[in-house]
Amino acid sequence: xxxxxxxxxxxxxxxxxxxxxxxxxxxxxxxxxxxxxxxxxxxxxxxxxxxxxxxxxxxxxxxxxxxxxxxxxxxxxxxxxxxxxxxxxxxxxxxxxxxxxxxxxxxxxxxxxxxxxxxxxxxxxxxxxxxxxxxxxxxxxxxxxxxxxxxxxxxxxxxxxxxxxxxxxxxxxxxxxxxxxxxxxxxxxxxxxxxxxxxxxxxxxxxxxxxxxxxxxxxxxxxxxxxxxxxxxxxxxxxxxxxxxxxxxxxxxxxxxxxxxxxxxxxxxxxxxxxxxxxxxxxxxxxxxxxxxxxxxxxxxxxxxxxxxxxxxxxxxxxxxxxxxxxxxxxxxx
Amino acid sequence: xxxxxxxxxxxxxxxxxxxxxxxxxxxxxxxxxxxxxxxxxxxxxxxxxxxxxxxxxxxxxxxxxxxxxxxxxxxxxxxxxxxxxxxxxxxxxxxxxxxxxxxxxxxxxxxxxxxxxxxxxxxxxxxxxxxxxxxxxxxxxx
Numbered sequence: 001x002x003x004x005x006x007x008x009x010x011x012x013x014x015x016x017x018x019x020x021x022x023x024x025x026x027x028x029x030x031x032x033x034x035x036x037x038x039x040x041x042x043x044x045x046x047x048x049x050x051x052x053x054x055x056x057x058x059x060x061x062x063x064x065x066x067x068x069x070x071x072x073x074x075x076x077x078x079x080x081x082x083x084x085x086x087x088x089x090x091x092x093x094x095x096x097x098x099x100x101x102x103x104x105x106x107x108x109x110x111x112x113x114x115x116x117x118x119x120x121x122x123x124x125x126x127x128x129x130x131x132x133x134x135x136x137x138x139x140x141x142x143x144x145x146x147x148x149x150x151x152x153x154x155x156x157x158x159x160x161x162x163x164x165x166x167x168x169x170x171x172x173x174x175x176x177x178x179x180x181x182x183x184x185x186x187x188x189x190x191x192x193x194x195x196x197x198x199x200x201x202x203x204x205x206x207x208x209x210x211x212x213x214x215x216x217x218x219x220x221x222x223x224x225x226x227x228x229x230x231x232x233x234x235x236x237x238x239x240x241x242x243x244x245x246x247x248x249x250x251x252x253x254x255x256x257x258x259x260x261x262x263x264x265x266x267x268x269x270x271x272x273x274x275x276x277x278x279x280x281x282x283x284x285x286x287x288x289x290x291x292x293x294x295x296x297x298x299x300x301x302x303x304x305x306x307x308x309x310x311x312x313x314x315x316x317x318x319x320x321x322x323x324x325x326x327x328x329x330x331x332x333x334x
Numbered sequence: 335x336x337x338x339x340x341x342x343x344x345x346x347x348x349x350x351x352x353x354x355x356x357x358x359x360x361x362x363x364x365x366x367x368x369x370x371x372x373x374x375x376x377x378x379x380x381x382x383x384x385x386x387x388x389x390x391x392x393x394x395x396x397x398x399x400x401x402x403x404x405x406x407x408x409x410x411x412x413x414x415x416x417x418x419x420x421x422x423x424x425x426x427x428x429x430x431x432x433x434x435x436x437x438x439x440x441x442x443x444x445x446x447x448x449x450x451x452x453x454x455x456x457x458x459x460x461x462x463x464x465x466x467x468x469x470x471x472x473x474x475x476x
Binding site: 080085 | 406407408409410413416417420421424428431435
């Protein structure tokens with residue numbers, strides 16, 4: 001076959017990462033907000049709002065990670081050792097978060113421990129993911145086909161900033177989800193929490209958008225040279241409009257808008273990063289085509305993926321449909 | 335590992351035979367056998383992993399890539415030791431917690447038939463640990 005499958009796999013991988021960020025974003029965000037929930041009863045409702053769906057959300061992470069390994073192995077081999085410790089921290093935090101779901105209800109004597117495990121696990125996992133993102137944007141030290149940095153290269157101010165930024169971002173998604181799934185006092189609390197997170201997100205977007213072009217001249221050239229600046233101007237303009245709309249939607253009685261506004265913000269940020277880094281998959285050394293596995297490998301993987309992906313999308317949609325509607329106190333979802 | 339799999343298969347077949355002939359709940363030797371073979375699943379999995387990982391050495395890709403050549407250049411022994419320590423801490427918290435919980439369920443004993451049905455809204459049947467935890471042992475409910 002003379003077909004170039006790299007663009008297709010890029011799209012699949014981008015979708016996997018985006019779906020992961022949205023789906024696990026809101027349940028990690030709910031976990032972060034959980035730590036600030038007003039009382040015990042509302043904590044139960046908050047946890048029940050994501051209890052039936054959170055498991056399936058993490059499958060997108062597996063798809064994204066293994067898609068990277070299988071379709072772009074050089075990128076995997078360079079990136080993953082560079083972010084060894086953030087990924088380790090993320091995995092172990094997710095362990096605590098996952099177990100906390102079940103054990104919080106079953107062992108009332110240890111409830112406070114599992115409450116903390118749930119919120120701290122969610123927060124730490126989010127922070128770790130943000131650090132990975134920041135390290136990715138910063139790029140990696142590469143010599144030939146090897147990563148030549150150390151396992152602590154991710155400890156930089158920029159990466160720590162993106163770590164905190166992602167916590168606010170996921171918090172906004174989580175707040176949007178809680179607005180959808182709760183009512184009354186708890187929903188009002190979610191709205192005010194959402195506004196705090198939105199403020200954090202705005203600061204973060206501005207900081208990253210200013211920092212990246214200043215630090216990387218090639219990105220500055222891509223965004224600010226003519227005629228690029230005309231083509232790319234819609235991205236920040238739309239982002240600003242979404243932010244303004246989101247602020248008001250959080251205040252009014254809109255139920256669906258806050259969540260989808262947050263999704264829109266993530267989409268814009270994602271596009272911004274993609275525009276900055278295209279076509280690099282290992283910034284700033286290897287392009288997508290250079291890091292790709294052989295054509296036959298990608299074709300082989302594609303067959304399985306094209307069969308399974310609709311199945312996954314179907315059951316995901318179905319599970320959200322089954323558990324639609326508001327969460328009421330006293331209903332168990334285990 | 336394979337031996338354990340065959341043993342498990344034999345137990346299943348014997349259990350089926352006893353069930354069909356109505357002797358399953360009265361044959362104490364079989365029930366005692368089931369009780370003693372509870373952990374063999376864990377043993378089989380660990381034995382299998384040890385077999386594959388040790389037997390594979392010194393190759394990562396048999397005949398083509400040695401394990402020594404597949405190490406990430408940036409990863410030092412210290413890094414791996416730190417991550418291993420983290421894993422150990424997490425497992426040392428999780429496993430005793432899980433085992434203590436299971437022990438508590440077992441100590442509580444099986445449910446009698448007269449307990450009322452659960453109030454799960456979606457109409458799904460209860461999961462076993464949930465049914466078992468509606469009991470004197472779990473002294474507080476949500």
